[in-house]
Amino acid sequence: MQLGSQGAAGELKKKVSVMSQPECSICYNTYDNVFKTPKVLECTHTFCLECLSRLMAVSLADQDGNGGSNRLSCPFCRHPTTLTEDGPPALTTSREVLCKLPSHQQQEEPVWLEGEKLCYKSADSGAPESSKAFCICIDIGADKTVDAPIQTQPRTFGLLIILIDIIFIVICHVHTFFSTSSKLNLLQHQLVV
Known part of the structure; x- marks a missing residue:
């Protein structure tokens, strides 16, 4: 019985320790030592590497040729942080x-960073002879040319549907108006006669 309560206490301790781990204030994921590495901006605010990389990609896409200076604004205080060519991975780790x-x-x-991908390479922790390196890359890009057709097509289609609905409603109201108006004229004519 005591062993069971110790097991339950150990399981509860694991759950509490996972819940008490610090998390990124942007994505609310817990930090880790790879893509969610806690990186510190010049203003001392800390965010995960993946979120800062995505923010950098969007910022660079919005700036469109700012003379090569990569600056990242803090999502909290807007204080700019100057980035090197290596981008957010080169920022100080907390x-x-x-x-x-x-x-x-x-x-x-x-x-x-490799283009618009954040990459990690590691070797398998098995035996040295059977160890195989693997590489994982996640896309962090904000390529506007790819997103533009996807975003504009549904909007155009949606606007077309709304326009057709409005025309239909107007035609129905006009028809109802004339139909009611002709019935009133007929009724007035019958009352006069």
């Missing part, structure tokens, strides 16, 4: 937040 993670996540893994 050791304070990293130390609050489980012990196996307290060592930052190498992550880099």
